[in-house]
Amino acid sequence: MYKISNLKENKEMSSLNKINYPAFSKHQVEVFIKRDDLIHPIISGNKWRKLKYNLKAAKEMGKTQILSFGGAYSNHIHALAYAGKINNLDAIGIIRGEPHYRNNFTLTWATHWGMTLEFVDRKTYKLRHNEEYLAQLQLQYPDAYIIPEGGSNHLALPGVGEVITELNEQLEYDYLLTPVGSGGTLAGLINADNNQHNLLGIAVLKQDGYLADEVNLLLAAQASNLDNWKILNQFHRGGYGKYKTADAQRILQFSQQTGIPFEPVYSGKMLLAFLDLLEQGYFQAGAKIVLLHTGGLQGLGGMAERGLLNADEWPVPERAPNC
Ligand SMILES: Cc1ncc(COP(=O)(O)O)c(C=O)c1O
Known part of the structure; x- marks a missing residue:
């Protein structure tokens, strides 16, 4: 099970939890998850x-x-x-x-x-x-x-930037990982981080670099000074919304061991990318890494409804009353 770390408690902030997992001690890294999925029961992440x-x-x-x-x-x-x-x-x-x-x-x-x-x-x-x-x-x-x-517009940036403000009060860390769809979330993080940490965006869809252009466009004038970020393009697992049965099993197994719910389109793809990078020796021993949970668990409802996943295994939310 994951433990709530003894970090500064503030009800205004989304929580930051340390995750205990065998691969993390093996590679001598400390891993934390910023639970933005818990900010609000519906408007999550x-x-x-x-x-x-x-x-x-x-x-x-x-x-x-x-x-x-x-x-x-x-x-x-x-x-x-x-x-x-x-x-x-x-x-x-x-x-x-x-x-x-x-x-x-x-x-x-x-x-x-x-x-x-x-x-x-x-x-x-x-x-x-x-x-x-x-x-x-x-x-x-x-x-x-x-x-x-x-x-994802310019007013999205200051909101997302508050993740960085909160993290700066919660922990000293080296890396922050986020899934990337349109680039707005990563742009907000880059803008507020101002070159303090290594920011890694995991592209959840197949693309040939246009996402970095989108991020630069949102960052506009500031972009040239901010070079502490990367979008990793090799972890989309076949494209937007696509994944293999083995990928889904790895996500589920991680969720079961840690108690943290993921979905396979955004947060789950970031998680798998992170586990792969860890195995590849991407992170130095002693690194402190934060995974940003961007929510999206409602998506499991539609996936279960289309038979894309087994509703008994995943934390599928309730359907709306008929109206
Ligand atoms: C749950 C979730 N996580 C991450 C993302 C990716 O964020 P962005 O589109 O800002 O790159 C999205 C899409 O907006 C999303 O719905």
Whole structure:
């Protein structure tokens, strides 16, 4: 079992727990997990961090709606729906795919919390960063504060940066690992870390380097001075959402031994990458390493529903009541 370390307790912060695991003592490293998945029961992990200042901005601008984009099983859409509900903002989700997805695990919850869903085909969805399309949406929804897919914009950075502020109070460490999807989380960490630690982003999808460009774009002017980070591209295990049975078994086995829940799309891929790097001798003896748990456990619901994993083995959350 993992132990709660005797680190500074602060209810405002997500907890930092030391993990005891045989491979860690074998390689003489100390490993900690920053439990951002526990920040909020629904708006978990990096969603909480990325939305925090976006929601504030929406309210300050007097907006009454929040609108964003996502796939039919999106963690971001799930979190945004609930964030809208508790912030008195009407949430609108522009969803890639056909309306029958409305009944899936993620979107049933989104509807339950009051989100309005608008389904668009793949061609239209591709326009989600296009200025003209966004201007047209803004005309259609004049009271909406528009947040990009995944919540990754410049206002996501200060929210994510608070992970670094908290960690600086919790522990002296050498490495921080995070999964990378769109790059917003890593960009926020880099920005706040200001070259203090080694930041390793684990790409969860196949790509040829565009993620580093995305991160640099979000960092804008500061990017050139900040060189303490890397995106590792060799741990995607076949692409976004893909993994082998053996990968899933390794994640489950780690969860069972440590008591920490993971899912195989983001946090689980980061975990496997970390275990592989450890075996390859990437970390020097004595290194203190922090894994950032970015949440996303709601995704297990949709995966179980599609028969992609066994609901008896994984911590699959409850379905929304039918509405
Ligand atoms: C649970 C979870 N972890 C990590 C990520 C990756 O974060 P980012 O898109 O900011 O790189 C995502 C996607 O946004 C996610 O849903």
